Amino acid sequence: MMDGAMCIMHHTQAAARTVEDQALIVLTQRGEVLVLNASGTWLWNLLASAQAVGELAASLGARYGLTPVQALADVQAFLDSLLAVEAIVRVSASEGVS
Amino acid sequence: MERWLHLRIGDTRLALETRRLPATMLADLARRYTAFADAETTAAIDAFRLTVCVRPGAPLLPWRADGVLPLRTRRIGRWVLCVTPGEVGCFDLAARRGRITLRPHGNVENCLRVLVGWEAAQRGGLLLHASGVVRQHASSDTRQHASGNTRAAGAFVFFGPSGAGKSTVARLSARWPVLSDDLVLIERTAAGYQACGVPFRGNEWTAPRLNVRAPLIGLLALEQAPHHARLPLSHGAGAARLVAATPFVTTCPHGAAAVMGAALTLTAMTPVARLQFRKDDGFWEVLQ
Numbered sequence: 001m002m003d004g005a006m007c008i009m010h011h012t013q014a015a016a017r018t019v020e021d022q023a024l025i026v027l028t029q030r031g032e033v034l035v036l037n038a039s040g041t042w043l044w045n046l047l048a049s050a051q052a053v054g055e056l057a058a059s060l061g062a063r064y065g066l067t068p069v070q071a072l073a074d075v076q077a078f079l080d081s082l083l084a085v086e087a088i089v090r091v092s093a094s095e096g097v098s
Numbered sequence: 099m100e101r102w103l104h105l106r107i108g109d110t111r112l113a114l115e116t117r118r119l120p121a122t123m124l125a126d127l128a129r130r131y132t133a134f135a136d137a138e139t140t141a142a143i144d145a146f147r148l149t150v151c152v153r154p155g156a157p158l159l160p161w162r163a164d165g166v167l168p169l170r171t172r173r174i175g176r177w178v179l180c181v182t183p184g185e186v187g188c189f190d191l192a193a194r195r196g197r198i199t200l201r202p203h204g205n206v207e208n209c210l211r212v213l214v215g216w217e218a219a220q221r222g223g224l225l226l227h228a229s230g231v232v233r234q235h236a237s238s239d240t241r242q243h244a245s246g247n248t249r250a251a252g253a254f255v256f257f258g259p260s261g262a263g264k265s266t267v268a269r270l271s272a273r274w275p276v277l278s279d280d281l282v283l284i285e286r287t288a289a290g291y292q293a294c295g296v297p298f299r300g301n302e303w304t305a306p307r308l309n310v311r312a313p314l315i316g317l318l319a320l321e322q323a324p325h326h327a328r329l330p331l332s333h334g335a336g337a338a339r340l341v342a343a344t345p346f347v348t349t350c351p352h353g354a355a356a357v358m359g360a361a362l363t364l365t366a367m368t369p370v371a372r373l374q375f376r377k378d379d380g381f382w383e384v385l386q
Contacts, residue, residue, distance in 0.1 A: 022332070
């Protein structure tokens with residue numbers, strides 16, 4: 001389970017472009033490409049700078065009308081999947097939480 | 099014996115300085131790449147100049163137990179580095195010069211693939227894991243034979259990961275010119291995109307490799323299925339499939355960004371479709 005205060009941002013080895021509300025992410029260390037849906041793309045764009053998990057969940061809940069519990073669960077699942085493929089990294093809070 | 103080997107692969111001109119190579123290795127190189135010899139050696143001033151030499155020693159990378167060739171590429175500033183157990187290449191993309199050092203069992207081909215991939219990406223093209231088939235107008239066949247030229251109507255490029263069916267498609271299309279069953283070069287030109295054959299064949303000497311280029315008319319992402327169907331893909335999804343099929347260059351963020359830009363521009367001109375196919379040539383009917 002992720003701590004809500006944990007901070008996350010893009011991995012430096014991931015290159016991405018957004019096309020028609022879909023983020024294309026090249027995982028250069030794995031030779032794989034991810035394509036995110038609209039809500040995933042919206043979260044991905046926020047992760048250009050370090051973000052706290054709790055803040056991301058609050059933003060997602062406000063945007064899509066989710067309960068705090070559901071928003072946190074969705075964000076955690078999303079971040080877990082990106083961490084597993086090294087598209088994002090955990091960073092310290094001092095690296096620029098917005 | 100000539101100590102320079104001039105090659106043209108798509109729009110990449112290469113001048114290989116080979117005087118440090120043993121005669122047997124030089125003869126093998128000339129034989130392997132004869133169809134891609136660049137007749138316009140006066141254009142060598144524009145060529146990417148490569149010094150090739152042999153240096154005995156231990157493997158530069160450990161071999162893998164599964165038989166897959168280990169190949170590492172890295173870009174550092176204007177330099178691209180490429181290392182395999184038998185070769186190391188170092189290419190200055192800005193000065194268009196480089197060096198390939200081979201172990202005695204090595205082969206320049208692995209380094210040339212990487213270099214051609216980077217060169218193409220810098221021009222807005224892509225070196226794809228793909229097979230390519232040139233479809234000619236039936237009415238022009240007689241003229242083509244009479245003139246000795248291949249005047250192609252256009253090229254279909256079938257791409258996908260290992261096992262997707264690239265070689266199968268090539269084998270089922272043998273009545274037309276097959277550019278390759280492994281790598282196809284897409285070049286962006288003033289007249290539009292063109293599909294080009296490449297000489298790379300690894301150890302598969304029997305595989306088709308034609309030095310032919312033709313206007314690109316179809317980009318198909320291969321999917322094996324019990325039926326034939328051509329299905330649309332969104333712009334972004336099509337570009338993503340192309341990026342995933344582009345080796346060597348996408349191993350660093352700079353290269354990945356260049357390839358994504360090239361793929362997005364390409365798919366705006368020539369959309370990618372999914373081709374679901376079974377192992378017979380009936381798939382051509384859904385491509386008409």
